[in-house]
Amino acid sequence: MIYVVEDDKSIRNLIEYALSEKSYQVKTFADGLDIVDVVRENAPELIILDIMLPGKDGIEILNEIREFSDIPIILLTARTDEFDKVMGLESGADDYITKPFSVLELLSRVKAILRRSAKKDTDHINYNNISLNTKKRTVKVDGKLIDLTYKEFEMLLFLMNNIGNVITREDFLLKIWGYDYEGETRTVDVHIASLRSKLLDAGKLIKTVRNLGYKFGEI
Template sequence: MKTKILVVDDEIHIRELIKFYLNKEGYEIREASNGEEALEIVENEFIDLAIVDVMMPIMDGYDFVKEMKEIRDIPAIMLTAKGTSEDKLKGFDLGIDDYVVKPFDAPELMARVKTILKRYSVNAQNIITIGNTTLDGDKYEIHYKGEVIHLPLKQFELVFELAKNPNQIFSREQLIERIWGMDYDGFDRTVDVHIKRIRENLGHIEDFKVVTVRGLGYKVEVEAQ
């Protein structure tokens, strides 16, 4: 599977330059011209690394990285014309991995991309197999008897987390911490809503079921083989 990189910049010539070098390295590219477009991609696809400009219309790079990190902790390189220590600290406080000042040297940017991807080991196998069902954590796909099922990102992350530990019960609080993060302060029935939708989408799978353990939480129950 190709490593997927998201390029977010409102300047099309910058995106084209970065895409040219990324393509030469064999990466798969997604692109967006502002933070809102980029968030939609992050919510619906598995992204291995984001290269993000700071100054963009609609939603700037800082706000995008903050929102992105709440969805999933995707590695990020920030591009900007601003090179002050204050700007860099702001980015690093948001959890970015590297900071590149424009104008930049494209081969150097590629070297930084490779270093970060190696650090995160994005090419490591991340596969769970239960009977005839395979959950691919790299592609965010579920394969069942020749069928390929794509779930929304949070649904997949939730069922994948449960399937990693079949028959183990997880409380709502544990699942929220693992999938949404400790700082999540949203609706406390979020897990219930996602479980309901997972059951609707995967109810035909015979190898396992997501079941409710009354008063305790949820688990993936594996059918006897």
């Protein structure tokens, strides 16, 4: 899914048509007032974001999104001032396109960004407001770093790699502890309780499946 945030209807429709013709799924927005909340709830693969928007400008939106996500963002600007381009890139934009632009240029930039993002995202798992980095072994909730133990991190990773699937206590013991753990399966419940607590409201995404184990996600 690609989000397009552009207040000019003709440009917005042009971008939507061009991307749809290349089989991209597209959702458009005429302003950026609610886009940060939308991204937090349902993150896209890419955002095409106009700088000059009514109510809240693109740079402000970019800064807010970067507080909790590294989703690729391409800035659109009618300005030719080098300051705006530098400002956008320093705020975390992945690329920028100056209006007027050709459709072929836009499609080329989108394709390149998504290709780079696909390689980079092998280290990231994002769901709802949780962002997990397997390479850095970090977890963020709403952009805030959460301190997890080794086993808590591994349990969350196991859950996020199996969204919607039931993971039994025995599965956890074999996967996380690495062998047929001879202790009680109660140890899994203790670690899950701690993990839920540290994830705050996002801990509700870990569901208890009675007599079996746990599953992750909004089902």
